[in-house]
Amino acid sequence: MTAVLAVAATVVVLDQIVKAIVLDRLALGVPVPIIDGFLSFTLVMNPGLAFGLLGGLPTAWRWLVALLSIAALLILARVAVRVLAEGGRVDTVAIGLVFGGAVGNLIDRARFGAVVDFVDVYFRGFHWWAFNVADSAITVGVALLALRLLVRPSSEATSRA
Numbered sequence: 001m002t003a004v005l006a007v008a009a010t011v012v013v014l015d016q017i018v019k020a021i022v023l024d025r026l027a028l029g030v031p032v033p034i035i036d037g038f039l040s041f042t043l044v045m046n047p048g049l050a051f052g053l054l055g056g057l058p059t060a061w062r063w064l065v066a067l068l069s070i071a072a073l074l075i076l077a078r079v080a081v082r083v084l085a086e087g088g089r090v091d092t093v094a095i096g097l098v099f100g101g102a103v104g105n106l107i108d109r110a111r112f113g114a115v116v117d118f119v120d121v122y123f124r125g126f127h128w129w130a131f132n133v134a135d136s137a138i139t140v141g142v143a144l145l146a147l148r149l150l151v152r153p154s155s156e157a158t159s160r161a
Contacts, residue, residue, distance in 0.1 A: 004084065007096025008103065015104035015133040019116045031120060039121055044130040045114040066109050073102050090144055097141030104134030 022043055026032065031040035080095045108115045117130035 001084070003089075003092045004080070004096040004099065007093055008100035011097060011100025011134065011137045012104045012107070015101070015137070016107065018133050019104075019108065019118075022116060022118045026118060038123065039119070041118050042120040042130060044117045044120075045112060046117045046130065047114040066106070069102065069106050069109060073099070073106070076102065087148070091148060094141040094144035094148070097137040097144070101134035101136070101138035101141065104137070105132075108134075 022041070026041060026043040028043050028045065031042040033040050076095075076098060080099070084091060084095060105115045115132065115134075117132050117135070119131050119136075121128040
């Protein structure tokens with residue numbers, strides 16, 4: 001469990017450092033092109049959940065978004081206990097990435113009432129939802145867990161053989 005906490009703490013620290021730099025150097029909504037026609041850094045304050053879901057809620061209801069985030073962390077903690085009991089190093093890193101990312105975004109919600117997003121990937125008129133280091137950690141962690149489910153045979157399947 002200490003390895004999970006070490007990965008999570010690393011993600012939180014990195015996420016918060018990068019966000020502090022972004023908040024200091026970028027103006028809200030003003031894109032800074034990185035790769036012309038594909039990638040910009042654009043400061044966006046996302047009051048909603050992942051991909052801006054529930055972003056249109058009135059300010060007074062934003063506590064609901066924070067509660068949903070905390071509930072997701074509690075559910076993840078329960079899943080983590082089961083996964084880590086039978087898992088290995090990849091599972092440990094994956095759970096740490098997801099926890100760290102979730103905590104990083106929860107810190108933003110507590111501080112600003114919104115998550116600090118800044119990576120803007122686009123092609124012509126289509127923009128992917130802006131994201132940040134914490135979102136990237138969550139995505140990689142979930143992908144690793146999904147691959148684990150696809151690659152590792154379940155204990156039920158191997159016990160029947």
